[in-house]
Amino acid sequence: MLSVVVFLPVVVALALAALPATNSSRRFTVPWVLTGLVQLILVVVLWLGLPTSGYGFVEHVAWIPSAGISYHLGVDGISLPLVAMTIVVFTAAAVYSLREERRPKSYVMLFLALQAASVGVFVALDLILFFLFFDLSIVFMYFVIAGWGLGGRARSAALTFFLYTFLGSLALLLGFILIYLAATPHTFDIPALAAQNPLAAGGPVAGAALLAIGLGLAVKTPLVPFHTWLPPAHTEAPAAGSAVLAGVLLKMGTYGFVRIAMPVLPASWRQFAGVVVVLGVISVVYGALVALAQTDLKRMIAYTSVNHMGYVLLGVGAAGLVAQSDAQARQLATTGAVTQMVSHGLITGALFLLAGALHERGRTYDMGAYGGLAARTPRFAGLFAVAAFASLGLPGFSGFIAEFQIFTGALGATPVATAIAVVGILITAGLFLVALSRMLLGELRYPDAPGTPRPFPDLRARELAATVPLLLLATVIGVVPRFLLDLVEPASRVVNELVAR
Amino acid sequence: MVMMNEDPTTVIPELALLVGAVLAVLVGAWTPRRRQGRVRVLALLAVGVGLIATVIAASEPPSTTFDTYVLDTTTHAVRAIVLVSLALILWWSRDAVAAHPRESEFTALVLLGGLGAVLMAGAADLLMLFAAFLLASVPLYALAGWAKTGATTEAALKYYLSGAFAGVTMLAGITLLYGAAGTTGYEVLAEGLVTGAAGPAAVGLVALLAGLAFKAGAVPAHFWVPDVTDGTPPPVAAVLTTIPKIGALAAMWRLLLAVPEAIVPWPLLVAVIAAISMTLGNLAAFAQASVLRLLAYSTVSQVGYILVIIAVGARTPEALPALLFYLAAYALTNIGAFAVVAAHPARTIDEFRGLGRRRPLLAIALVVSLLGLVGTPPTAVFVGKLTAFTAAFDGGMAWLAVLAAVNTVASLFYYLRWIAPLFRDEQPEPPQENESRTARHGAVAASALSLLLGVAAGLVLPLFATM
Numbered sequence: 001m002l003s004v005v006v007f008l009p010v011v012v013a014l015a016l017a018a019l020p021a022t023n024s025s026r027r028f029t030v031p032w033v034l035t036g037l038v039q040l041i042l043v044v045v046l047w048l049g050l051p052t053s054g055y056g057f058v059e060h061v062a063w064i065p066s067a068g069i070s071y072h073l074g075v076d077g078i079s080l081p082l083v084a085m086t087i088v089v090f091t092a093a094a095v096y097s098l099r100e101e102r103r104p105k106s107y108v109m110l111f112l113a114l115q116a117a118s119v120g121v122f123v124a125l126d127l128i129l130f131f132l133f134f135d136l137s138i139v140f141m142y143f144v145i146a147g148w149g150l151g152g153r154a155r156s157a158a159l160t161f162f163l164y165t166f167l168g169s170l171a172l173l174l175g176f177i178l179i180y181l182a183a184t185p186h187t188f189d190i191p192a193l194a195a196q197n198p199l200a201a202g203g204p205v206a207g208a209a210l211l212a213i214g215l216g217l218a219v220k221t222p223l224v225p226f227h228t229w230l231p232p233a234h235t236e237a238p239a240a241g242s243a244v245l246a247g248v249l250l251k252m253g254t255y256g257f258v259r260i261a262m263p264v265l266p267a268s269w270r271q272f273a274g275v276v277v278v279l280g281v282i283s284v285v286y287g288a289l290v291a292l293a294q295t296d297l298k299r300m301i302a303y304t305s306v307n308h309m310g311y312v313l314l315g316v317g318a319a320g321l322v323a324q325s326d327a328q329a330r331q332l333a334t335t336g337a338v339t340q341m342v343s344h345g346l347i348t349g350a351l352f353l354l355a356g357a358l359h360e361r362g363r364t365y366d367m368g369a370y371g372g373l374a375a376r377t378p379r380f381a382g383l384f385a386v387a388a389f390a391s392l393g394l395p396g397f398s399g400f401i402a403e404f405q406i407f408t409g410a411l412g413a414t415p416v417a418t419a420i421a422v423v424g425i426l427i428t429a430g431l432f433l434v435a436l437s438r439m440l441l442g443e444l445r446y447p448d449a450p451g452t453p454r455p456f457p458d459l460r461a462r463e464l465a466a467t468v469p470l471l472l473l474a475t476v477i478g479v480v481p482r483f484l485l486d487l488v489e490p491a492s493r494v495v496n497e498l499v500a501r
Numbered sequence: 502m503v504m505m506n507e508d509p510t511t512v513i514p515e516l517a518l519l520v521g522a523v524l525a526v527l528v529g530a531w532t533p534r535r536r537q538g539r540v541r542v543l544a545l546l547a548v549g550v551g552l553i554a555t556v557i558a559a560s561e562p563p564s565t566t567f568d569t570y571v572l573d574t575t576t577h578a579v580r581a582i583v584l585v586s587l588a589l590i591l592w593w594s595r596d597a598v599a600a601h602p603r604e605s606e607f608t609a610l611v612l613l614g615g616l617g618a619v620l621m622a623g624a625a626d627l628l629m630l631f632a633a634f635l636l637a638s639v640p641l642y643a644l645a646g647w648a649k650t651g652a653t654t655e656a657a658l659k660y661y662l663s664g665a666f667a668g669v670t671m672l673a674g675i676t677l678l679y680g681a682a683g684t685t686g687y688e689v690l691a692e693g694l695v696t697g698a699a700g701p702a703a704v705g706l707v708a709l710l711a712g713l714a715f716k717a718g719a720v721p722a723h724f725w726v727p728d729v730t731d732g733t734p735p736p737v738a739a740v741l742t743t744i745p746k747i748g749a750l751a752a753m754w755r756l757l758l759a760v761p762e763a764i765v766p767w768p769l770l771v772a773v774i775a776a777i778s779m780t781l782g783n784l785a786a787f788a789q790a791s792v793l794r795l796l797a798y799s800t801v802s803q804v805g806y807i808l809v810i811i812a813v814g815a816r817t818p819e820a821l822p823a824l825l826f827y828l829a830a831y832a833l834t835n836i837g838a839f840a841v842v843a844a845h846p847a848r849t850i851d852e853f854r855g856l857g858r859r860r861p862l863l864a865i866a867l868v869v870s871l872l873g874l875v876g877t878p879p880t881a882v883f884v885g886k887l888t889a890f891t892a893a894f895d896g897g898m899a900w901l902a903v904l905a906a907v908n909t910v911a912s913l914f915y916y917l918r919w920i921a922p923l924f925r926d927e928q929p930e931p932p933q934e935n936e937s938r939t940a941r942h943g944a945v946a947a948s949a950l951s952l953l954l955g956v957a958a959g960l961v962l963p964l965f966a967t968m
Binding site: 062063064065066067069106128131132135136139142143146147155158159162163166167170171173174177178180181 | 822857872877878879883884887888890891894895902903906907909910913914917921924958959962963966
């Protein structure tokens with residue numbers, strides 16, 4: 001069942017490979033959308049059938065037994081919401097790309113491969129399998145940015161992205177090998193390692209393993225100061241690529257903390273939880289401040305991602321401060337962190353697609369070039385405002401639920417850090433309000449460069465169909481979060497028990 | 502104690518290569534030029550016989566034959582790797598050598614070079630090792646000059662001179678080791694060294710390693726690699742950068758394990774050579790505009806990664822399967838990359854622009870090969886690197902694993918410099934005339950095999966573990 005969910009896009013991509021490469025994009029994009037919808041149906045089935053404890057829908061086949069590597073898939077309350085979010089974001093990107101004109105065949109095949117790798121990361125229960133999907137997602141994303149990038153510097157941005165994240169992934173691999181060698185019998189199996197807790201005593205090896213894994217995940221997340229690859233990659237990537245990069249690929253980093261670092265290296269996690277909290281808070285404040293200074297819409301959204309991922313780190317760090325807080329608070333922080341991953345994926349995906357729609361019309365991301373769009377393009381203005389408010393954490397949207405839980409859970413353990421992080425929310429609120437007033441209000445103004453189509457139309461049905469469901473889901477989670485939290489809470493309790501032992 | 506025998510049937514794979522080479526010369530001489538294809542068929546038959554014999558022999562327990570030749574997992578694995586590599590290269594080089602005036606010589610020299618490489622891997626005696634070294638060298642000197650153009654003559658001369666120098670050094674090393682240990686057989690070498698003088702033994706071993714480093718293309722004997730690779734036709738370059746390396750690295754492994762670490766601290770020496778090889782190879786590859794020179798330096802760095810495994814060879818049981826798997830993975834991937842160059846008349850990175858449009862399958866094969874050389878999962882080299890890093894950590898050389906990881910990231914930079922232009926939008930040009938169809942098929946097959954080997958690593962790795 002899980003294998004079907006993971007590899008369905010690959011099967012579709014191989015089938016599409018047989019078709020001749022034409023410029024009629026529908027022939028390729030429609031199957032992509034359908035693939036996402038079928039996967040969504042399967043995910044609903046998984047959601048309904050998920051056992052209340054442990055991993056569901058487990059598939060465990062020996063792969064390279066002599067090296068302790070197995071093909072081990074499974075979902076629990078932490079990974080399933082991320083799988084669902086991944087597929088939703090990809091499907092939204094597919095709908096948005098329905099009319100992609102530039103080499104639609106390779107474009108769709110690449111995205112389908114990326115889709116399979118992204119889902120694979122979240123369901124892999126073997127470190128090497130995780131690494132395999134993690135690395136493949138980097139490779140495919142590189143080709144998306146390099147091949148369909150919008151700016152003139154797309155290739156150098158893609159190269160930066162590849163080098164940075166590949167360095168991170170190799171650090172990750174070294175960390176995995178350290179854990180593997182510490183375990184007896186040697187294994188890369190995540191549940192087995194979590195049960196065995198081979199580095200329970202802590203010490204330098206455990207510290208080195210956490211450092212290597214932490215470094216690898218921090219590059220991907222990205223945490224300040226490893227974030228410098230993110231803004232250029234986002235600026236140059238096509239809109240669907242940006243949505244997937246921010247919505248899905250960044251979550252692989254934070255998910256790795258919850259799935260691997262916390263349960264497998266609990267002793268070191270407790271030891272260095274304070275560092276994680278500090279790094280998270282730095283990302284929160286730094287990301288927000290730099291975002292405030294941006295005039296480029298996409299760069300601004302990219303930096304708010306740094307800010308939002310900082311909250312996740314604050315949450316998972318606080319969950320490691322066992323001595324300072326009770327079990328309930330730590331569970332709240334972890335649940336909040338997972339919710340934040342889902343929420344950020346949906347909202348940022350929508351924001352980047354909207355930014356892409358704006359670029360299609362005005363051919364620039366410069367916020368100064370636009371003004372008074374509320375009157376000219378009410379649908380765009382409305383959706384952009386909703387997305388902005390959702391992103392800054394207004395109650396009623398998923399971001400609020402997530403950040404509220406993180407702050408509540410972290411407050412007891414690290415009051416100072418939490419207080420500083422709340423400042424980040426204020427700054428984010430400020431920067432989004434400034435952006436809204438600049439672009440949507442005031443005198444009507446939009447770029448009139450040569451080659452720009454004169455009419456500046458409002459969002460079309462295709463763009464609405466891509467962004468509205470994302471924001472709708474964010475609102476549903478914000479208003480009736482129980483269906484999500486009921487799934488996440490038992491799983492995050494398990495993670496916290498593993499950390500606290 | 503291993504069994505002794507003098508049964509010629511134990512060396513059928515080697516005999517098959519020898520007979521194949523001799524027949525290639527004889528049949529080639531009596532065949533008209535346009536029918537020279539039958540020589541290749543004959544050679545492929547010989548390789549096939551060798552492969553079948555290898556598979557049958559691999560199920561036997563380890564033994565020594567003719568007192569100087571070991572039949573164990575390492576030998577069997579190297580036989581298989583070399584034979585498969587030979588078959589691939591002979592097959593996809595067809596368009597490049599067909600109707601060439603010296604077509605059958607190419608086939609014979611390639612087979613002899615392969616024979617030398619296999620013998621190096623199995624040699625358990627210093628003199629036998631030297632004979633195998635010569636057999637792996639002399640035919641390949643001739644092969645380097647096979648095309649007889651200006652550049653190949655220079656390449657052959659350079660290869661020959663550095664080879665002759667390496668051979669003399671190696672022979673001097675063997676003399677010293679013999680003087681120190683009083684024997685040339687590996688089995689009693691350790692005993693002899695314990696009682697003998699340690700100083701000459703150390704000098705001898707270093708000199709001997711210098712010769713093997715030449716064959717493997719490792720620092721400090723790597724100077725021939727870029728010039729020879731760039732100066733010879735791609736099929737020849739593929740042979741020179743793949744086949745002798747496999748034999749030399751396996752020989753290095755066997756020799757070093759026979760020398761007690763306490764007398765000559767060779768792990769550190771090999772580790773330093775490994776570190777310099779991978780770093781220097783990578784740094785030099787950065788600025789290359791010629792794809793052949795880029796690949797040449799990439800092979801130098803790949804040898805560095807393999808030497809990491811040899812450095813910890815005596816310290817961890819994980820090393821042997823790692824070494825053999827990496828050799829297999831490297832051979833397939835490297836042959837795939839060279840096949841792409843052979844398939845396409847372009848020789849600089851710029852000329853590869855837009856290949857993705859014109860030849861999508863070839864471009865994908867190149868991407869798989871190059872990302873394979875980087876070590877992206879699920880290609881075979883990834884599993885090789887994973888096992889290599891694991892062995893390095895386990896053998897107490899974590900710094901080497903970290904350096905190898907850093908180097909891997911650095912190598913990504915120049916591989917991507919080649920990959921990126923493939924998919925640039927260009928005016929679609931009509932396919933050029935001097936493209937090679939067999940090389941294109943060879944590239945796709947080799948890269949597909951490297952992927953397959955990576956995915957099926959679970960089946961292959963246990964075969965390489967010591968029985």
